[in-house]
Amino acid sequence: MKRKYTLMDYDKIAIIKDVVEKGKSKKAAAVKLSRSIRTINRMIKKYRELGEEGLIHGNTGKTPVNKLDHDLIFNHYKETYEDFNILHFSEKLKEKEGITISEATVRTIFKEHDTLSVRARRRTKRELKKKLKNMKKLSIEQKDQLIQLETEEFTGCVHPTQPRSKYFGEELQMDASEHEWFGSVKSHLHLAIDDATGRLVGGWFDWQETLFGYYAVLRQILTAYGIPIKFKTDRRTIFEYKSKKSKDMSEDTFTQFSHACHTLGIELEAKSIPEFKPRIERSFQTLQGRLIQEMRLAGVSTLDEANAFLNSYISKFNQQFAIMDSIPSCFDIQPSKEQIDQTLVTFAKRTISKGHDVMINHNRYALYDEYNQQKFLLPKTKVSVITMMDSSMFVLHNEKLFALEKIPERYEFSPSVDRDEDYSVPVKTKRVIPNADHPWRISNAKFFRNYEYLIM
Template identity: 45%
Template sequence: MNLFRGKYQGFNIRHFHEHLITEEKFTISETSLRRLLRRRHIASPKAQRRTKRAIKKELEEQNHRRELSQREKKQLIALEEVDPLKVHPTKPRARYVGELIQMDASCHNWFGENEEKATLHAAIDDNSGTLVGMHFEEQETLHGYYQILNQILTQYGVPAKFLTDRRTVFDYQKRAGSPTTENPLTQFGYACQQLGVALEVTSIPQAKGRVERLFETLQSRLVSEFKLHNIHTIEEANQFLIGFVKQFNQQFASPIQDNMGVFEARPTAARIDQILATVAERTVSKGNTIRFANRYYQTHNETDVVFLPPKTKMMVIQRLSNKLYATAPDGTVYALVEVPKVAAYSAEFDLTAPVPKASGVRHIPAANHPWRLANYRDYLVSTGFKYLSANRIVYQDEWVPNAKQKSKKNLAQNVKTF
């Protein structure tokens, strides 16, 4: 009992029993353990409300007969009425493995009540219940979903469909001054289109009950595991997940049969790195640089710097590997090389010059790479945007065929410039 109230405090009974067998080398059945805890009026954190009410009633009746111990008083306080559990009606599972992947994120006190919250991105196969991807970030981000998509593509292949929540990362929320091309939904959706994966969003929790129940389980198990292993940072948590996912699937997921899977072939690492990119609109400055992430870059071809006309509209492409490129309106792709804020060498005051790095030949993606500006614009149009001119786009629901029906001032407010 000391282990349950001490080292394994917060564990549910099944989780506690697993560690008793594997870590503490006890030989006791889960049924016997539950019976032993029940006799001591100890409830699992995941106990049903009916069980908690029964234990609470027993303690209250016992309190009328004699003074409760300090442990029993604490247990009685902990058994105060809790909110009803979330209901997720049972739905038929998808017929095939890889047919439907439910994906979502959960912001929670994963490292303890007194620690800062973090967001766990996770994906689960609807057919087998296999955890196919997990990744922590400070907030729900496109990068977080790209990380679990990378895990899916690398380990399983290309699924048929994603189902996820209608929230910021996946649902387009129009904000004044926000560039259309930098919207996460259009970027994730475009990446899915390149892979041939359908993307569906929903605002109904019951529609994605599989991943909702997954987070209920993880919020119980992971929090306890992090406490047990003294994990307090996102970096430590992501490293821990590697082994945790394997163990979780061995215990909870149904075995995957090859003849029941519809995952397409795994893309190459280079292909994944190319598709899972984030993009942003930028303009060439008078100093012939492009500013991105508070740094300045020059455009290069395979060997030399290339000077582009000021005010040229460019699409900056940051691959999953963090390599940076920029696409010009004519489709030409350039590598981006950072311009240092301070010179590395002063001929006037430094005694020795630094050894120059071997320049070599830079790899430039082919002109038909997935993130060509023209291709991406075509995708934007297919999802509900309309172009007014080469670099201007307006939302379809605000588009007025007859310009006289709308003032120039109002129209300008809805125009996005590339």
């Protein structure tokens, strides 16, 4: 197969040919080709042995051994990674496919195929739109792309620059984002990020934005790092509640979450504008371009799988994006597991029924004291039901705690009809009631009087 010559190749052939066949000066040839006399002599020797082909570089026309197959890479994108941005796609090619490729090369491949990244900038979209309009013949995909570009309205999201906090743990920003994180059903990602380091310190998935979701995040923070100085949040009723009858902002009543923060000594600051907590808003934008795709590749389809995957992904995210070193920490000492369990609880008001029991979630419960004796409070007595994160429940009345035991609708065993060998007597466990110095017993009367917005 005859090689394709360039203009420089034709000049080289003509000059060496004149030297060999017409006896022209080697020095003049060296000047014209910017080569030494020794190199001109080698060219003359190759020309006499191989002819014109001897003057052409041996790799001319050959495919480099390290050349990337652009079509193969683009097929990977269309088949598996279509919802990845350019940087994330190049990282996954190296991690999953063993292909090392730069972000700039991926961008070149996208331009060759007239394809936009999911995070394409407005300028890139304008350039592609102009190119497609100037093309005389468009494929079906290109026509669809042009229609999308012409009808799409660019909506930017502005996050003003703010100085970071000095210490790790000085300010944590917390929020929840509703999105189709996995599957086709929307769920809520509860998240907390440190302002000084940009480190994700806790995350939890739930179907709705719930108190339990924020408690799960706070539990992760307390267990892994300790007690932070301050939380910045939205002004939601989960964090703050202002009575409609009160015009004074200083009379905001505690909610479940703010009461837990108050007990731990954490300052809680809430405002309704996104600029108040830009780190968490920007982190949601990053996660929506990365976490969704990672969970899809991992086959995540349930809430439990999503929370298990999130736990491992946060450390990977922090290694890549957070400032991991040289920032001093100001987290307070880590509380014990018992202290955390006693703090992250929910309160609800209930009334003792005529049967001296309390109804919770359509089930009736009997009250027992620390001596394992059933207690019979007067009907219509107002009590507070305390539910821990492990679903264990207690009743608080006049600063006394009572354990609860579910009352079954029917007996499981009839001594008159059933045989003894068909029934095993359940083992009674000792009811554990918190000590007298428990934080639930201490000065909570004001909280229960003012507590109007109940979250179950």
